[in-house]
Amino acid sequence: MRKFEDSVYDLIVETSTNLPGDVRRAIAAGRALEDKDTRSGLALATIAQNIGMAELQVSPICQDTGMPTFVIHTPIGVNQLEMKRDIRQAVVRATRDGKLRPNSVDSLTGGNSGDNLGEGTPVIHFEQWEEEHVDVRLILKGGGCENKNIQYSLPAELEGLGKAGRDLDGIRKCILHAVYQAQGQGCSAGFIGVGIGGDRTSGYELAKKQLFRKADDMNPIPELLELENYIMENANKLGIGTMGFGGEVTLLGCKVGVMNRLPASFFVSVAYNCWAFRRQGVLIDTATGDIREWLYERGSGITVGAVAAKTPPDMDTPEAENSGERAVQPAAAESSAAVGADTAGGAREIRLTTPISEEDIRRLRVGDVVILSGEMHTGRDALHKYLIDHESPVDLSGAVIYHCGPVMLKDEEGWHVKAAGPTTSIREEPYQGDIIKKFGIRAVIGKGGMGAGTLQALHDHGGVYLNAIGGAAQYYAECIKKVNGVDFLEFGIPEAMWHLTIDGFAAIVTMDSHGNSLHADVEKDSASKLALFREAVFK
Template structure:
């Protein structure tokens, strides 16, 4: 079991820090299909650079390492109890070493276990098979894309698409709607797994199982093969684009499976996954516990675009067109500086910024802040942090999905005098109104680019609310060269609302039945 535990640790590290070859190729195909000078094109350039940085640093590709989910096939007679203990020990070690972010939170108290262990975490599914080897597959699916999972019960009425019946065309409409509703909040361009049938639980399980398929495989069911190809082609006509910036590439992969169902139930379940599609697997010799084979092609064998750094140097690394303005802001920021900004501007931040997620926003509604936030920047981020004798160090620090803070953000902006909020996926009308009334902006960073942004953080100045857990604590970070794009300004303009409206109109093009 000692060697088995080591093998599980190696699996976790590889999954968290190195995208497999099939995913890398899909990202490169998407990058080639996008205009390099657009916001989406340059976002993809930042993504490819981040993938390489994570591999080189052996650090998490994205700071949200999700809910570790293991699928284990064992020969008859294998000791699953000891295997579970070894997997849990490997998870604790990987968390301590900064390869996983501590993500296990008590649902009632909000307390973070600190080691990714707790009731239900990590997820471990065992199944016996007739082979001699042990097979272990792992997926790390972050909360941003997990929150965009969706399940439909047919027949149903869908926005822009009308009635979806209990047939292949109804399934088609559900999948197209699933991509539309995700917008940029799931870190598009992404991948989807679809489960047709089952009950509510097994339907979602089937959908997630599809994400373990190779991106380039061919569905043996002819109807599902045609549907996969249709969705991949037409979802990219919705114009949502990478990060929801608008563009040609919204979806990088679609995999569909089907199972039997009850006569009274017809579920279509969709598991959305971000571009940081972290899944890997190993075959293990049962006697020694050693890894004998890796199940997916190593990312080491598929280099990203060697021209990436030249592209980023020649244009703008924040994911906006090179023709956009670039403004350097030193914190604290004045209202006058903010009012001069408009959607599309690139902002380069220097000085101190402060992380804040769900727990902090809820707290600040009824309490004072521990520091003066007038003119400050709040970063929607739950970083991966490690501490040594020299203090705290940031190991990964990409943005989290901002829409969760919509109930709080506008009130907190005005209460504390905050001038800028950084996150991903945009925010809603309440925040947009507050930005206009108060004089603030929303800045969109590139979701998943945890290594790219970690390099912009020069120093950890301090931390408050460690009782919330590392991801939810308020970290005070000294940054230089932190680039993001204005997507909601103080004049009532929102790129996110514009893309949503445009993609909704395009969705209606797929209302009529299609006979695949």
């Protein structure tokens, strides 16, 4: 199969940059249910635009391209060792070309291989079958949603839902709880795959395999079809909403599979996937290695709303009202702070230029849409750990820290940002409050919110948490105008501290300096709604 490596490379590029048609239709259906004048409506509008931008630019939809996971069926007699070598080489090429972010990290040293190769990466599962062609399927599942996977061992006592037994009703409770515990940290609205039975390993594998099903298929097992429909109807009543902002659309798809189990074990495994549901597959000719057929409808030409424009309209113009778009890209502010008119949904639009004063920060309230310009610095796990015991290489007084591990490429002109959406912020909770206090940081940007320690530090030292739209890597990359420099490149590209000039970077205040947290409010509200399903019975 001389062309097999090229075919795998094409599969990787398509999966990373172009959402399949079934996923796009699910997002469009969800968007139709959400009021466009709400925070979740704004998020879905930005998501829709980002999907179109990624396709147009052939760039990653989300900067976290996950751990490439291949499931491959081969005829008897095909050399799987050669196929594995070709797959690894295709992964290296895709990483070098900026279609994959280098995500393979040594678990002991913390070193990044830089090419997505390492012990256990990429993940490749081979199975033989009696067909004459090769079936290759790929899923790119980012770390934010991977961290929200969860496994239950029944019987169990579940928060808000009480006892979950070894029956369909207990399984129902587990799935609802899985959606609740994810909140906005898995980039909702999302998709879930559920595996019933097996052991701890095979249960998770079964759950992930459900994610390869098409979003609009029908489960052949009547009991599971009924369960899937029940979850889709009722999980969206929890009010978690897109990005955890509250709203009507929390779940876009639910697929359930079942296998036998040990008498002593009853596992329910849930694989959570964000809205950027990147999976694709191809049938390969065993003689040549050419692609014979794409297994999922390719997304080109299937819109999720108004996604053609590269930049969204200004909120304050009639065009914005007519288009339904609420993603914001206003001109750079001339002063350090400028307050625009209220949006149609009642939220204020406020423009800030870094460095930001404490006075400007104290004026902000949860729900404000902030438009940032100036310099911003990225920082993730490795940097936060470092800054606890060391000084910063740059002055962070009045600065903005962005929880982001971008996709970066370097040429003779320097570094360029290829994708730059937010990462899940809660991982930095052990460090964030101390770093805000130590360096005088005024704003932290990420997704999913942070905890009580950070909220207290924002109150005490004058800061805000800004929630960017998870997965919108192309939308935010457009706002980055220049790479000013980089520190700690030895941490790896995702973990390095990138210094970036931004213009028109839009995010929503979800934790302010007055002790208010939208994330805490939504979680409390969804917990009360979850409890309403405690006594419901599913048989």
